[in-house]
Amino acid sequence: MGIGRAHAKAILLGEHAVVYGAPALALPIPQLTATASAGWSTPAGEVQGELSFTMTGSASRAVVTWASDGLRQLTHAFKERMGITGTRHLDVILDGAIPLGRGLGSSAAHSRAIVLALADLFDRELDGSTAFELVQTAENVAHGRASGVDAMAVGAAAPLRFQAGRARDLAVGCEGLFILADSGTAGSTKEAVELLRSGFQRESGAQERFLGRATRLVDDAELALAEGESERLGTVMTDYHELMRAAGLSTDRIDAMVEGALKAGSLGAKITGGGLGGCVLALTQPEQAREVARQLHEAGAVQTWVVPLRRLADHAG
Template identity: 80%
Template structure:
């Protein structure tokens, strides 16, 4: 985190992507979820003082590198202005020269990988570095979470927490703890090429709960059961059991109408190629597939995912480590 050391001419902040292993949607209702940091996909922000002083755009200019669409940049710009205002208010900063913020984000948006949270965290840390202000983890989380609530509606906090985490987390009711991992394997994350919509998926699930008596309780009960089994299996080093729970969770989300034909085809392809388990990850209605795979199967699983429609894939190693989640 940024320490008090006087203002810099350029502030730098970094964050990374995340994937939900299990617990999507249920976590919003207070059920537990398991989350995985993805350090391979990063967001880096630089913040500096503009030589232009104040101009018609107010106190901030924003640039996104890469191939982001004009719509994405416009939405991100509006969110950044709110985020910067919230940061300044929290830090007691008033006025100041015009700011230039540049965001280099490798996390594709709308894929369930936490791009908005990663971008927000990178920017918050860049601003803290620029102004030479100390920013606690809890303050960084709260600022990112506020931005997430604006972006997604009611956000669980998983994204805001995991984009700054260094190890897999158990997340429950706003609190996170490291997961015990007793096995080594690989997660292959495959992008379907179609953006999902967390807001739409949340609404769809909520309406289904309202239509059928007991539907919410059944969904949450099954989700909690699968998360619990997977957590214990991870701690005990039972990779096959973890894989089974991932696939079962995919079936839960698919039955709720939150998958797509391409996602289902990618899940089937991963399983046919020898993956221990596979599921949609994130809000749904598009996005990515997560497949747990032994290293010797990784090449075949990756090839089959691309054959089934994946536009890009990333490999995230799962390393054995002790945790504190009980």
């Protein structure tokens, strides 16, 4: 039996712009995990081929068994890369706590957990770049052209800046908490990407303005995070939400959640992920956290998680 683990991620700033080569900042969400187990089995009569896949956990309403095209391609790519031959039946079990379709990197985390489980099963050394490339292959199947930030962030131990396939850890000088709130509505990365692309094509100069504004906000946020300027970081987060909202990528519920968080004393709040649903990320001081979480739930959040900045800083150190 081979075991592999990965975790969720949230985009702090840089959604969509990162696909066009601009930078993005991402946070690991260690509370939300995916664990894969891989082994050999004798398949039941109705199972065809050399692979079966079972998913359990809170991210799945029921136990689901199938061999998806994406998993087949991922397994094939792994075997090819590692020089593995043979057709013994593989049985992969994935236990996932990451809500699907919420911009939290569930597909990348699942793929990374599976790749690491296969490496453990076959006793293969897997360096960081190989793991990234294999997960990125699966991400391109799932989302079309993927920037790579999810594939990198679901294995990161600390906040990172990602741009054009390269990542580096971020300095964290801020205190406070991130509250991550699930709107209960799945977004669609593919639909959001196409919506934004269509807008760029309709209006001359729209792409340059969006990318320029996004890059400036990402740079401001990185500096504020490093220098311990929590209030400034919060303001930049809210400004990025306005950029996403103006591009048509937010929803009424997401906007209400952002407004509720700000009303409750959050330093800043924004949609996180591709948009058209998904989650809100709010930055708050500990003394406001309870009220911010309450207001987020009142505005439509179905669940919330707290990610302490100091814990992220400890990882970064």
